[in-house]
Amino acid sequence: MEHEMRAEYEESGPPRADAPVKIWHMVRLDGAHAMCGRELDPAAATQSAEAWGTPAGEPFCHSCGAMYLREHPQDTG
Numbered sequence: 001m002e003h004e005m006r007a008e009y010e011e012s013g014p015p016r017a018d019a020p021v022k023i024w025h026m027v028r029l030d031g032a033h034a035m036c037g038r039e040l041d042p043a044a045a046t047q048s049a050e051a052w053g054t055p056a057g058e059p060f061c062h063s064c065g066a067m068y069l070r071e072h073p074q075d076t077g
């Protein structure tokens, strides 16, 4: 697995453990740079890329989704 999901929060600054997730982005495992170009906090919550497309992964970033599916067409089900 080369990717994981990383959270973007409504609030700026270091993320709190109970902060509401604004949106989930897809990032490469070696960084906090989302596929859509957004820089995410390295301390932000992450979850397995397997959550992509499931209720656990919503709301998700459509820009990241388009790019992720382009790289992983076999994952579209």
Ligand SMILES: [Zn+2]
Pocket: 024, 025, 026, 034, 035, 036, 037, 038, 061, 062, 063, 064, 065
């Ligand atoms: Zn994104």
